[in-house]
Amino acid sequence: MKRDFGWLALLLALLLLAAALRFHRLDAQSLWYDEGITAAHSARSLPELVPLLQVNVHTPAYFLLLAGWTDVAGDSELALRLPSALFSLLSVAFAYSLGARLYGRLAGWAAAALVALNSFSIFYAQEARMYAMLAAIAGFSMCLFIQLLRGRGRRGRTVVAFGLVNALGIYTQIVFALVMLGQALTVGWWLLRARPPSSSPPTSQGEAKSPPARTVWQILVDYGLANCLAVLLFLPWLPHSLQQVFSRPNRAQVLPPDEVLQVIAGHFAFGSNYALDMGLAWLVFGCLLLAGALPLGASRGGWRWLLLLAWLGISVVAYVALELTTRYLRFLLPAQLAFALLLGRGLWILWPQRLSRLLAMLALAAALLTMLAGLDSFYQHSDFQRDDMRGLVRGIAAVLRPDDGVIFSAPGLVDLLNYYYRSDAPTYALPSSRDDDEATRSQVADIIQRHERLHVIFYGEREQDPRQVVEDTLNRQAYEISDRWVGDLRYLQYASPTDLREPVTADWQFGDEITLHDYALNATALAGGEHLLARLTWSARQSLATRYKVALQLLDGAGILVAQRDSQPVGGAAPTIGWQAGELIVDQHGLMVPPGLPAGEYRLILSLYAAADPFARLLVDDADHVVLSEITVSQARS
CATH class of the missing domain: 2.60.40.3880 (Immunoglobulin-like)
Structure with missing residues (x-):
């Protein structure tokens, strides 16, 4: 009883620390481009929102949830980001639950701590997007998956719950399919071995000796029913998702695969600020990861090891194979849980022997202290600050004149601009078409004639205006008087043509x-x-x-x-x-x-x-x- 109370106290302390780190400066930074889209979606009614989401690359669950949330909590920066912080906190709890179910409470606490202090997890806990929700649902799905395999609880309820959670996962973000693929690979491995999982957690030397709770075919039927339910529930949205995913332009990465893997490992082990503060922590994480990746007891307990490797490996391989830029590391947030669980498994493997136990404790302590010390740079360093649209719009508003106008690129910028913009000067979203350059030139020329001065905000203009027709027309027909960067936002001022003196x-x-x-x-x-x-x-x-x-x-x-x-x-x-x-x-x-x-x-x-x-x-x-x-x-x- 005392031991149980001790573990509970440690878990509560860790959750309090995780909450403090996620709520700290939650609304200190401006919303950025993607969050502006979130804010606009949350303000729309359901009949307005659903058609927009059908042409969005993201599936709708998060936006529908946030629309209901903001009806109650408002649409301040704090209110918009609070659900993500809470979902991230759930991820910490699920990391503990998964680790405890797979390898005992020590492994669970270690995995939860490695998620709680990871700045990659904290970053998306403080963003009004669906990625923290995606990671939490992935953790919940894995808990139900293990429960289904072991035959714990009521069979029918577990099957239905597992199917519903997986459906919610796909409706949150289509990349949740990678989590489901990891589960499918584990089930397929059992079929090849024709051996069901044990219903008891393993010892550090291998699988527990208790008899299997269910047959392989019972497991297969339950797993199949649950996923049929998930797929059936997602079928109405599947055509929209396929159309959006395959119509997106290729966003090829600029880094070679070995560097991409290093970036991924740094984010998983340490966080977004790994390049600034890792130091010798690579060695510490490497030792724990190596121990966790060893297939100890693979003949009887390998399904637990395989589940984590499949969850992690499939996500990383898909990311590298698709040649995504580092901007899309956020899709790997669920896989960071698997990485932390592998480190927890490494601690579990090293625990039985006195010397290796001491080394494992020192390694874990060093890892956690290094992560904690690095959080100051994460909160303060400019590399981890979002684009300050709030400050930029306030600066523009302070110098606006009656005959000024505001031009911005990228359709989503209108949502972000409208969130902060409270002035009367007209705003223009350009280009209105990527294909009709002459129409765009005519629009820009007309706007130049209407205003004495123009404030122009470019973001992602190479995607929205690949031939740079807007900027080229401004440069040729107006006078550029300032040009500066605010994060990834480029802010320029142009003066319209006026009568010049004699040459x-x-x-x-x-x-x-x-x-x-x-x-x-x-x-x-x-x-x-x-x-x-x-x-x-x-x-x-x-x-x-x-x-x-x-x-x-x-x-x-x-x-x-x-x-x-x-x-x-x-x-x-x-x-x-x-x-x-x-x-x-x-x-x-x-x-x-x-x-x-x-x-x-x-x-x-x-x-x-x-x-x-x-x-x-x-x-x-x-x-x-x-x-x-x-x-x-x-x-x-x-």
Whole structure:
């Protein structure tokens, strides 16, 4: 009794720690692109939501659940992410239950601890998506699978529960089929051996000696009935899933398979921040994993070992074979439970002998302490922060003017933008079609004419606008005045064309290759916060092998830099390596005069430098720049 109470106390302490780690800073970060889609789906009624989900690559269970949840809890960032945190907590509990059923409470507690402290698990516990739910359902399914095999509980209820949970798993995310495939492989192994599993947990030396509870054929019938139920329940949605899965473009990985396996192992063993904090922990995890992967007692107890290897191996092999990018590691979250259980099995194997027990305890303690110490970098390091759309939208709202407009790429960005955006400036989702480039150019040109300034947010534009028609049109017909990255979000500002002053003939020779024929400015007297626009006309004497950047700089009377704008010609749409000899390149640039800049006289200078080396400037008459104009700056207008 005391021993049972001790294990219960340890489990409760671990669950409290896991909860604290998952609820810590749960709403500190902005929602990102995928979470914006989740927020929009949760706000829709059922008749609106179902047709949208039928053309979504994700199956509907999570979104339907969250729609009901937000009706009660609201749609704040905390409310949207709370279900994921709770599902992740269930994953910790299921890891303990599975480990205890397979190899005893010590193995269960070790596996649960390795899930509880894993930052890969914590990351998706703090995301309003279905992946934490997927992992929890996978753990629940495996618990019922083991119960069905052993014949524990009421047979009919177990069969129905197992079938319903597997159906829920597929309705949560189609990759749950990999979990079911691992179960099928285990059942198939029994059929080949014609030996049912024991109804008792094994000892550390092999399978327990108690007689089998059921025959192989009884197991097969129950397993078949349960999965027939799951498949029948999923049949109505199967055509939609197949259509979406096979219509998706190939997202080939950029890493070779050996590096991909290292990334997967790091996430499974340590978490998302493994590259920063692993150190010698690889050795510790490697020892436990090696012990856990050994087929001890395979002649009688191998089904437990095979179940974990099949669950883990099938998921990893599928991931590598499909050449998915690291973005899709989230599909492997259920397999992280199998990895933790294999480590728990390693502890169970090393436990009987005094020396190996001591080594196992030290290895587990070192692993857990290393994971715990690494969580500070996980919570604070910029590599693990989601794209700050919240901060970006607030920044845009703070500088919006009555004649401004907002353009964004990717259909899902409209959902995320609408979650945070509370301004009156019009918003435009572009491109409206991936196939009609002329229509897109016309739309962009029309928007440029409507607004004095445009705020543009690009995300995944290579997928939405593979020929970059939107950006190319903006670069050729407007003046780019700023360009910066916010995580994976790219934020640009453009000023619309305005009347320019008379062009000034220059004929300046930059180096031996490039000539600036003339330039025109919009003004030589501006107020703080206004835009200085320049149109430059270039040509090259011959084809160029170097990418050059154009630098516009505003200097005060003492020659101190107060504003600067660097860009490749035409915003990168006409790089110098693509110039043909004698071809005239019309290049538009913008520079914002800082709002708080003191009134006075300033100089606008221009230079050209190699993109790979900012100090390698092309000389003009023995100088590294030319002066375009004196600029008079007045106080910013209120």
